[in-house]
Amino acid sequence: MTVEELHELADRERERQAGVRHRVLYCSAAGCVSCGSHATRDAFKAAFTRRGLTESEVVGTGCMGLCGQGPLVKIHDDGVLYERVDAGLAHRIVDEHLVEGRPVAEHQLDAASPFFASQVKIVLENCGRIDATRIEEYIAVGGYEALARAVAELKPQEVVEEVRKSGLRGRGGAGYPTGLKWDIARKAPAEQKYVICNADEGDPGAFMDRSVLEGDPHRVLEGMAIAGYAIGASQGYIYVRAEYPLAIERLKLAIRQAERHGVLGSRIFESGFHFRIDLRIGAGAFVCGEETALIRSIQGRRGRPQPRPPYPSERGLFGAPTVINNVETLANIAPILRHGSAWFAALGTPRSPGTKVFALAGKIRRTGLIEVPMGIPLRRIIFEIGGGTPEGTEFKAAQTGGPSGGCIPAEHLDLPVDYEALATVGSIMGSGGLIVMDSTSNMVDVARFFMEFSRDESCGKCAPCRVGTVHMHDLLRKIARGRATADDVALLEELCETVKETSLCGLGQSAPNPVLSTLRFFRAEYDALLGPVEVFTPSNPLARGRGPGGS
């Protein structure tokens, strides 16, 4: 394909869409499909036939955000958004809204409400807007133009420089500057290099990456191809969780379409640049989100992390320099090249530019997927966008970063959401899961829940994580059951420190975070569960055999 052909294709698709009489968009992401959005789609089709509305179409799109209110439907003609659209409502919408011009008020969502108005969409700009199964729709909204421009007009070094100047930081959680990562890989002398998209979104309570892959897969492919051009790689891999069948299906389809249209494959946009992408399906191991473990897994091995250095950007997949970026990071690449690094750097905060996608869940009124500028106070996310906790309960903590993160209490709600600020309260940005806990949540139990997760997901390679997570979990269970003393908490704290400082990889190093942060902010909940320290004396037979650490 040439750049001219790309533009022709975009024009043709835009003309086609302009010729459509009514365009109804329904959410076909996993959340809404679970609520029956396929039945909604069929009902719209039937209603079109019934009313003789030819030249109308029902289009399945990516996530529209309000996952708790599905199935969601958007009328493209006037932008009206509907919630909980079942088959009956679909017929009503066609009759009353499309034919008679009176929107069905009681199911209509207010687009000016803070849930929508407070968001800034870059990564999710096409989610809920285009048909994820047709490359033409992606191209019609400017897709693959950034890639075309990069290979035609920019040197690899200039692409890296543009990404570096944008200030984009890794959205997988750690926040390492993407441009710097690319630069190391670009400078590494090697014949073969690789780009890996880390789509092993494992944090429980996080579904940002899945939504991007389901709703806008081409954006990720374009980001990967640009990364490949920038560092000199001709092969990319997407490592995606087996738990995301719809995302896998959409990615397979997107790769086939991209190859057929020549935006992936040999001589992309008639340049000397070749780039192929293959899928690798994970098999259920959280630790494979760690980059060295992910590499081992792609090589068909047990996903056990390796000591770093060497970092993958120097020696990674099959020993070659490898750039590993998370889905959301790669989804930011095309917009940065399209609008320029200065545009991106101006968004968010100076140290953390751009936006962040969060998955809001837990004890909150509006659960779903949101994208906000970095630096927005947590309070606005939870109360303005999320609508606060359900009736009759009080906000207690927000959990970010999953099993590697921490719980942020009410007194820190005015904290701006960026990498550094979250670290100051013992949490991390993480990949974007944001779980709200209310007054009914028990924080010791929350810490125990995450420790159980880390224990079960520890790969078992290094001793502190393999054994330490078991002991920390057992101590937390003992505390939760009211059988522990202050000595147990002291031991727990010491184990936390050792595991944090000595574990081999990020899983072990961050596994104590949920405990440390709940101890820091909710220590009273721990203390309330402790019994007196029993000291063994011959005259106290009850204390026999119950020294420190006994269970």
Place this chain on the structure above:
Amino acid sequence: MAILTLTIDDQPVSGTETETLLEVARQHGIEIPTLCHLDGLTDVGACRLCLVEIEGASRLQPACTTRLQEGMVVRTNTERLQRYRRTIVEMLASEGNHHCAVCVSNNHCELQDLAYTVGLQYVRVPYLYPAKTLDATHKDFVIDRDRCILCSRCVRVCHEVEGAHTWDIAGRGIGCEIISDLKQPWGQSTTCTSCGKCVLVCPTGALFEKGATVAEMEKRTEFLRYIVNARQRREWNPDLLHEE
């Protein structure tokens, strides 16, 4: 190759960029405790006992896999490191079913030695008493998984030196265990050559020779350096075998 100079525990030392901190420290008489490391096998950085402090580094680094850099300032035995090492040995002790007094490797056990070195007096965490298996189906050797600390030396020596890859690790986390072939009895393994290298490199009494009784099982690991050196330097020229 350029000679690099650095400081380990206030002592100026030198080495080349292909050497690790552990190698250079040992050459200069500075002992850093290890369990998974063994001269002649690749390093995996798994036991975390050789962690050292490096000035300017945000995290502790394993001496066995960290290459020298010019001007490094390294500390190998601070109070903090001693405390971590003691806790790690404590965890290892609690993880298995270690009964030194009746163990074939009593007084010849690297885990036991380490417990003395780090000053472990009692184990504060509860013993896990896991249900582990003992396999005595091999004609010459026994594996008692109660005493295994998952250092993976046996797996590496079997793969890297013997080339049989009979052993590997199955499962995950605390459920990890050393297995032969498809977790079948060792005696029925179709790949084991009965060379006994795994037994010789095992730091504890997990792998031992049949017939050894309490405190009789002494391990020898020098053979490894000898074989590996000879191979790397091509000292065993095939022609030499046909001289006569």
Place this chain on the structure above:
Amino acid sequence: MITLAVEGGPVAVPRDATTTHPSGDNRFKLLDRAINTHHASGSALIEVMHAAQGIFGYLEDDLLIYIARALKRPLSQVYGVATFYNFFRLKPAGRHTFVLCTGTACYVKGADRIQRAIEHRCGVAFGETTPDGAVSLVAARCVGSCGLAPVAVLDETVAARLTEDEAVARIDAWDAATEGVGA
């Protein structure tokens, strides 16, 4: 030898296969195809295991030996990989599968109570299959439908905002449809 690149993914077993595999089991032909798609490369071990489990339902020892030979990997390494990942099954699954999401969002909304109710109903723990082979209980890390918490996937159907009673009722319905579920 010419290796045909065949698109991966689930494949139906052809009923009227005219030639048979030396083992007498035609499913191995499908497995061979998956192996050839990856040029019998050792690094495709996990992909090939996915294919094998898709074709055979679970990974029994003979199958692991077959894969190890085809990909030229040590037996113990193949076994190690099969037991490292949650997704791979070394035993056959039950006729029905109840996948409960145990992610954070589901947990704070009471997935633990559903777990206890189901385990009580079936008489086995999550991760196990009832002795009569009727139901496999599977705990999923996070199915990513946190907006619908607590969520379970019953034989591919997603059940949103599940309660303990509903969950037990769904298993009772399986019970009524077939013969006996668990205790």
